[in-house]
Amino acid sequence: MPRSLKAREARLAFYMLLPTFLIVVLIVIFPVIADFWISFKDIKLGDLRPPRAAVVERVEARPRAPGDPLVVAYRVENRSKNPIQAVRFSDALPPGVRPVSVPPGCQVTGDRLFCRLGALPPGTRRVLRLRLEATAAYFQAGRPNPRRTRPQAVTRAANPLLSKPFTLANFPKVFHDPEFWPMLWVTLAYTIFGTGLSILLGLFAAQLLVVRFAGRNLLRGVFLFPYVAPVIAVAFVWVFLLDPFAGTVNALLLKYGLAHNPIPFLSQRVWPVHLLGLELRIPLALTMVILFEGWRYFPFAFLFILARMQAMPAELFEAARVDGAGVWATFRFVTLPQLLGILATLFLLRFIWTFNKFDDIFLLTGGAAGTETITIKVYDYAFARADLGLGAALAVVLFFILALFLTVYFRYAPKGEV
């Protein structure tokens, strides 16, 4: 009996979705699981380099006449910190020699020596002595030095991700880092204020461009610039413009008398401001990265809010006008209620993405001067300190915080709007 149409359709759908599904599972889902795995292991960045056996060849006795012995010692050494499971090496022998004694594990086939060695613990070495006898042919060939040909070694080592023992040491290290709690607060401040600022600016910009005027479409394109430009370009430009000595911003502030000394915007942790006899301690670099976040992502909010506003029915505004509502009242009671859905969605989306953000702060300050967020710290642990296990442990912590946010997102996200 032929399979039903329905089953055939499901099968076809399965094949059509399979590649996408596989790629997402392999590159997204699997790494998250691998993070958990690595976080319970003590893996350093250097462990990824496969340990290689160094084979050094030394000639201990050289023949003077035919029949004399030629002794070659091979020192096989594991100079890495990881065990080698097996070593194989081969070397070409000079012409005109006859093997007398071959070390265990080795054999001479034709004019080549083949050796197979077992495990080599880290920091250990083994010496293999090969005794040969030189014949007349060796002297006819001009007494070639055996060291002229280099031994070729192939090493087999266990995958460090699989072989290293499990440990619980990474998580206490993460939580006992004195910078752990400050880092969480910085992340939270960056996320909340960055998100809020970008949405507020976007709301404002959308109000400006919702009315019709000449050049509006051009301006809409221009307003999207910060968002579509490559992050590496805009981050480097702001670093340059905000430079205390060569930067345009400081030059302008000095020129118009708004500052007495150049302000190191991205490299100073705290900037004291005296206001009405009070000293306010502004976290300068953090404020700057938040402003950058607002600058770079306001177009995102702007685009969504503008699209929503252009879809609002004109009758509502007409009715409000007839009822004598002023500008502010119209905005407050007609525009804003219709925007609430998109604003909430934008806030959740941007909140999660800002929380996940790495590139911007990394390129602006590198996490210095009180701008180290949790993502920067993950990078710092894993690559600057070369401790993958520790980095993965913090990544797991990050993942759990994110899972919390995502639960909130899917619980409260308005239906129908992404």
Place this chain on the structure above:
Amino acid sequence: MGYLIGILAGALGGGLVYASLSLSLALFGGLATRLGLAVPLLLGGGLGLVAARFQPKREAPWPYLPLAALGLVLGVLLPESLGVGRGWDGLAGLLTGVLAGYALRDLKLHPPDRETWEVLGLRGLRAVGLVFFVFVVVFPFWGMLVASLKPRAEFLANPADLSIPLSAGLGRLLEGYRAVLVDYHFLRYIANTAYVATVTMLLTLFLSVLGAYAVARLEFPGRRWMERAVLLTYMFPAIVLAIPLYAIFTLLGLRNTLSGLIVVYLAQTLPVALYMLRSYFETIPASLEEAGLIDGCSRFEVIWRVTLPLSLPALASVGLYVFMIAWNEFLFAFMFLDSPEIFTLSRGMVALNSQEVPYQYLMAGAVIVTVPVMLLFFWFERYLVGGLTAGGVKG
């Protein structure tokens, strides 16, 4: 009272126009200007008075033309007669006239009521807001361009002067670009980046068309669940994936290769591409495809001959969006690529960001990275804006 409001609004508008114009001229044109208060206040006040008497109507064909013309004439004459002319005054007068007209257009002035003040405040806020946003957005990009054209010493002499030294001659102006493109191998990086972005775009389009079609048209168990799960992965932070991918790709020998990079980009763009195309496919009437199926086409023929030709705009936005993501990507390019022969532009920029390389070159590099994206963006803005709002580009 109405005339007083007119004078006030005009004077404020004049102040705004003169302030922003002279700041722009000083900053972007290198022209030394001083802010005089008298001219903008007098001119703006006068224009405001005229605007209050002859209020422009929205319905009129060229509502601001008379005021703009008057502003132009006064803007030239007034500073001349006061002996403070500086050029550009005509433009300033013209803009002030337009602004005064806009501020008082269709306004209930004689006598004013509460709404008059609200509308006036709103229009003022709009004018200030527009100036603010345009300045804040354009300023860094202009700064990037200028810094890429000026040698370091020249720039350092006066960092507050962002004018382009056109007198230097084209050869000297473009010295930074020559050095970056040739000496620092950016020509090769451009080719690498274009290759990575194009391959990513084509593969993503191919795979997501298949996947999106399956989700949109075919019945199978777990259809909605599957799509949600795919979309969920879009919320995962790149840095969480970075450590395992770095480790595994290193052990597999995939790390320092462009193919490895493309696979990662595929995973980053496929979920949204799938989501965007699925939404679009669902707007195409299924009856069109059924007609094709009844005529004896296979599923794939239907997709190729019916669905795809109808979804060209969606394909364009998805393709552009994917290309842009791949072109701009930084983190994985930075972590994966070690060999200069296969650097993408992002990775090349990091290499350029060192003490030994002058800032002029770095800025020239920044312009080179940015310009292709901007060109694409303006060329296809219509599609791209559709794509951005449909999927919400991650960033």
